[in-house]
Amino acid sequence: MEFSEVVRRRRMVRHFAPDPIDRDVLERIAATAQRAPSAGFSQGQRLVIVTEPDRKRRLAELAWEASYTERGFDPWISEAPALFVPAVSAKVYVDRYNEPDKRDPSEPPGTEDEWDVPYWWMDVGCTVMLILLAAVDEGLAAGFAGGDFDGMREAVGLPLDFVPVGVIPVGRPLKDVKSPSLKRGWRPLDEFAHWESW
Numbered sequence: 001m002e003f004s005e006v007v008r009r010r011r012m013v014r015h016f017a018p019d020p021i022d023r024d025v026l027e028r029i030a031a032t033a034q035r036a037p038s039a040g041f042s043q044g045q046r047l048v049i050v051t052e053p054d055r056k057r058r059l060a061e062l063a064w065e066a067s068y069t070e071r072g073f074d075p076w077i078s079e080a081p082a083l084f085v086p087a088v089s090a091k092v093y094v095d096r097y098n099e100p101d102k103r104d105p106s107e108p109p110g111t112e113d114e115w116d117v118p119y120w121w122m123d124v125g126c127t128v129m130l131i132l133l134a135a136v137d138e139g140l141a142a143g144f145a146g147g148d149f150d151g152m153r154e155a156v157g158l159p160l161d162f163v164p165v166g167v168i169p170v171g172r173p174l175k176d177v178k179s180p181s182l183k184r185g186w187r188p189l190d191e192f193a194h195w196e197s198w
């Protein structure tokens, strides 16, 4: 599929066929996601890929699936065949930027608070986008849900310095209920993109 078509086809899907997805396919999506850029090549992003029914159900609870089904959505998290949980550690970045090629070793070590823009959030966002696009490229679809992040960390056994940013269900798309947010429509391109200066 052409890149532009992958981008155009991508949308957040909220209903999936429960049929399992081959491990090879999930591994290809993970391998694509690993190619995300990272500040200082810190590579502080990680994924946990969940296919076990009990753990999927637990993650669905933590992503507040019931609040969607109450509003007429399908059980789009617990029923999806695979859940990708992307996570990132600020500590990996702080440690990386305390290495001698990034910081004068005679200076006191840098801390998390020094980052005006905490680039770990940007990097894990790049990882998320690659998962969403790689799923489409495999003929599948993906969605995204936030929720109880501490609970998600515990549910998938992440080390304490990693923050999971949400759950990405991946599977074969079925007809779904559209988010009411979509009624807003896309902003015009000239509102989004400014040339030479705002």
Ligand SMILES: Cc1cc2nc3c(=O)[nH]c(=O)nc-3n(C[C@H](O)[C@H](O)[C@H](O)COP(=O)(O)O)c2cc1C
Residues within 6 Å of the ligand: 010, 011, 012, 013, 144, 145, 146, 147, 179, 181, 182
């Ligand atoms: C950071 C982020 C958080 C989101 N959180 C949720 C969420 O908790 N639940 C949900 O159903 N969709 C969530 N979405 C999906 C957005 O609602 C969706 O991307 C937006 O409505 C545009 O639709 P589209 O991605 O299908 O084009 C989230 C998207 C992003 C980027």
